[in-house]
Amino acid sequence: MSFSEFKDKVFAEAKRLGCDAEVFMRDTEDLTVEILSHALDSYSYSRTAGACVRVKKDGRDGYHYTESFGDPEGCVKAALDNAACGDLSEHPMNGPCSYPETPEGDDTAENRGVNDMIALALDAETLALAQDERIDRTDYDSASSVRYTTYIANTLGLEAFYGGSLFITALSAVAEKDGEVHDAFAFSVGKEALQPKLLASKAAGFALAKFGAAPVPSGRYRVILQGKAMAQLLKAFSPQFSASAAQKGLSPLAGKEGTKIASDAVSITDDPLFSYFPRPFDDEGTPSRTTSVIKNGVLLSLLHNMKTAKKAGRASTSNGTRETAASPISVAPSNFILEKGEKDLAGLLSEMGDGLLITELSGLHAGVNFSTGHFSLLASGFTVEKGKIKKPVERITVAGLFDKLLSDITLVGDDLYLSAPGGSVFAAPSVYIENGLAVSGT
Secondary structure, rough: OOOOHHHHHHHHHHHHHHHHEEEEEEEEEEEEEEEOOOOEEEEEEEEEEEEEEEEEEEEEEEEEEEOOOOOOOHHHHHHHHHHHHOOOOOOOOOOOOOOOOOOOOOOHHHHHHHOHHHHHHHHHHHHOOOOOOOOOEEEEEEEEEEEEEEEEEOOOOOEEEEEEEEEEEEEEEEEEOOOOEEOOOOOOOEHHHOOOOHHHHHHHHHHOOOOOOOOOOOOEEEEOOOHHHHHHHHHHHHHHHHHHHOOOOOOOOOOOOOOEEEOOOOEEEEOOOOOOOOOOOOOOOOOOEEEEEEEEEEEEEEEHHHHHHHHHHOOOOOOOEEOOOOOOOEEEEOHHHEEOOOEEHHHHHHHOOOOOEEEEEOOOOOOEEEEOOOEEEEEEEEEEOOOOOEEEEEEEEEEEEEEHHHEEEEEEEEEOOEEOOOOOOEEEOEEEEEEEEEEEEO
């Protein structure tokens, strides 16, 4: 049975049983090649095509997920059984919608065959090893081609789909000399992924810059968080901006819309139409719209799906999300962007004078409490003296409160780091925090 036939039979059975129904389908293909020691180490192809049937009857929602389209009537019955066990729901369904045009997608993946992907990964490894005699090996080297389709339809007349593709290369270079070992990871997306020299240069350069790294004395330091580090913090604390978390009492931002929560230099936008990874609608079929979350330090809006929006008496911000097709609807960012400022990194360094440039954070799975805002994270980077980058730094811990950090951002740079596409994307420029952060070192 085709998916179209499955959907029609689901709707017919739902009508017969007196309920509304919705079918959400996601079809993803992933082809990845990995290189190790100048040879193909692994070749993997996976495809996941699954559909979630959602029914609404007597004020209750029920879900059932399937990867087999052979029993549509059984899927409706299973979803109704699940609805009978659930609480009364205020989760609406969309009717017919019109959708915005999205930027033209990157077609790099469409034109790449397996042999081409292998050649790119081999070139990246060769070029990384040629960067410097201290580059000893690569411990990860891959090229991936991903194609995806999202489809949603329901008995209220909604029907929409979109698709796209991604091409990503990734490399981890290992540098070693006199027993000192450092590694660094880099990735490239789209047409940039066709430049293995650029990828090799990034990974090798990051690894080589770590030689001689040591902790600094404990204390409070003026800090510049480079784009990657700031994007990591945005990702870790993004649940604070979920209206679902706020309505459950899990976000310190509950009830703070319209109030100042950050410095004037901070503006954050959620933009599902951003060209890096655009989508015309969210996982509820709500048309994509750009949301100004923070503007010049003022919290203007949390992120909503249809359920949280109804509870708040407002419209969805098009942030209804399913982690997988099997998952219930939640709230998550699309492209969550800390807007750029005007100074380049050199300008931020000059403004700071002496302090620390933090390039990367780790331990975010354990060192962050988004509901309170506290963080204590391993960090690495460089000392800065008189506006110039000096010695590499590692084995330090930075700690603080996320809301205090947002309030203490003095300047925002004009660079922009973008996390890997897929799901939510987090983007941030470098930021200068004059009041500094507490650092634990020697």
